[in-house]
Amino acid sequence: MTCRAAIIDQFEDAADGVRVVSDFILPPLGDTDVEIAVVAAGVNPVDCLVRQGYGDPLLRRYGAPGFPRVLGCDVAGIVSAVGAGVDRFRVGDRVWAAVPPWRQGAYAERVRLPADWVAHAPTRIPLRDAAALPYAGRVVWQALAESAGLHRVRGQRLFVHAGAGGVGSIAIQLAVAWGHEIGSTCSTGNVSFLRELGATQVVDYTREQFDQVCRDYDVVFNTLAPDPPRWDERPHLRILRRGGTYVTLITPVMHLATLLGARPGLVLAGGLYWSTALWQRAVHARRYHWILFQPDGRTLAELASYVDDGLLRPVIRSRYPLEQVAAAQQDCERGHGRGKVMIDIGDEEALLADPASANRGEQ
Ligand SMILES: NC(=O)c1ccc[n+]([C@@H]2O[C@H](COP(=O)([O-])OP(=O)(O)OC[C@H]3O[C@@H](n4cnc5c(N)ncnc54)[C@H](OP(=O)(O)O)[C@@H]3O)[C@@H](O)[C@H]2O)c1
Structure with missing residues (x-):
């Protein structure tokens, strides 16, 4: 089966190398797979990095496809087909998923994924908004719930570095829902936005350095990739109390795999990780975590209930329409703004009315 999709035929430094085709051939639908007719896709910084070939040796080890390659890690849509072994989903269900960067992605009319990575979408918001949450929501859950355990306690002081972005805005909302006190950073125009989300200590990074005004946080969550890449965590560790937890999305894993190849990159990254984690544990009694995205439908089911309970909203x-995918990626690559850049692909009502055939290209 074919569909309309935004693809690359080779790695592309510039976003205008991404082009829309009408005859992308979908991978086969496995027995445990779900096919989603896409309403919208979110744009994540990792999409732009994958476009450039970043981490390719590692992603290929996980089974990344060759070319043409569809980018995109966030999807919300309507189930349009299910594999023979799938009983949790039916054609016509409203669903969402986070697509790992080693799969054909979500900038397409159809995406096929293992059912375990998919969950029913929140009912309170339209799917074109819901698609802003899965990928960033899943990594926030990995970081703040699975690694820092913040969903099981209350009253911790959490610092979120870069609170206005796709990840940061979700982290603040979830942490507020769990009853924590939040500090964060952003530019001047986003200070009131972070206060509205619930942050109490907001540092305007254009005026102050956070490590000069923040102290003794229980948990520090780093979501800001420095440009050019360097892994200077000293400012974050400076504001973390003894016995606290540092958790970061900014790791050298993909970078080292790109430079050295998958295996040597992983070995060196593992050495860096364990030496730092052991030092932090031995000297400062701290826990130290790197987060690498892993897909998980159960987390998305949990996040859907936060949305439906009014505790989490997409920002x-x-x-952009699919035809303007290059502009969407350029917008994301600017690295400033509130929340998520979105690509609109299908119409929710039309797909609900005829999920198996609406918006479909050639058969
Ligand atoms: N390890 C993983 O598996 C994983 C998964 C997801 C994401 N990530 C990484 O996490 C990072 C964040 O992702 P995202 O989706 O949140 O990106 P994003 O939506 O593009 O966020 C960018 C945000 O960074 C803020 N910002 C820029 N410069 C800043 C500074 N000097 N200090 C504080 N804030 C600053 C901007 O706020 P202003 O507009 O106020 O400047 C903007 O809101 C990316 O590097 C991404 O690659 C890693």
Whole structure:
């Protein structure tokens, strides 16, 4: 089966190398797979990095496809087909998923994924908004719940570095829902936005350095990739109390795999990780975690209930049609703004009315 999709035929430094085709051939639908007719896809910084070939040796080890390659890690849509062994989903269900960067992605009319990575979408919001949450929501859950355990306690002081972005805005909302006190950073125009989300100590990074005004946080969550890449965690560790937890999305794993190849990159990254984690544990009694995205539908089911309970909402920075995918990626690559850049692909009502055939290209 074919469909309309935004693809690359080779790695592309510039976003305008991404082009829309009408005859992308979908991978086969496995017995445990779900096919989603896509309403919207979110744009994540990792999409732009994958476009450039970043981490490719590692992603290939996980089974990344060759070319043409569809980018995109966030999807919300309507189930349009299910594999023979799938009983949790039916054609016509409203669903969402986070697509790992080693799979054909979500900038397409159809995406096929293992059912275990998919969950029913929240009912309170339209799917075109819901698609802003899965990928960033899953990594926030990995970081703040699975690694820092913040969903089981209350009253911790959490610092979120870069609170206005796709990840940061979700982290603040979840931490507020769990009853924590939040400090965060952003530019001047986003200070009131972070206060509205619930942050109490907001540092405007254009005026102050957070490590000069923040102290003694229980948990520090780093979501800001420095440009050019360097792994200077001293400012974050400076504001973390003894016995606290540092958790970061900014790791050298993909970078080292790109430079050295998958195996040597992983070995060196593992050495860096364990030496730092052991030092932090031995000297400062701290826990130290790197987060690498792993897909998980159960987390998305949990996040859907937060949305439906009014505790989590998507923050949308901008929207583009699929034909303007290059502009969408350029917007994301600017690295500033509130929340998520979105790509609109299908119409929720039309797909609900005819999920198996609406918006479909050639058969
Ligand atoms: N390890 C993983 O598996 C994983 C998964 C997801 C994401 N990530 C990484 O996490 C990072 C964040 O992702 P995202 O989706 O949240 O990106 P994003 O939506 O593009 O967020 C960018 C945000 O960074 C803020 N920012 C820029 N410069 C800043 C500074 N000097 N200090 C504080 N804030 C600053 C911007 O706020 P202003 O507009 O106020 O400047 C903007 O809101 C990316 O590097 C991404 O690659 C890693």
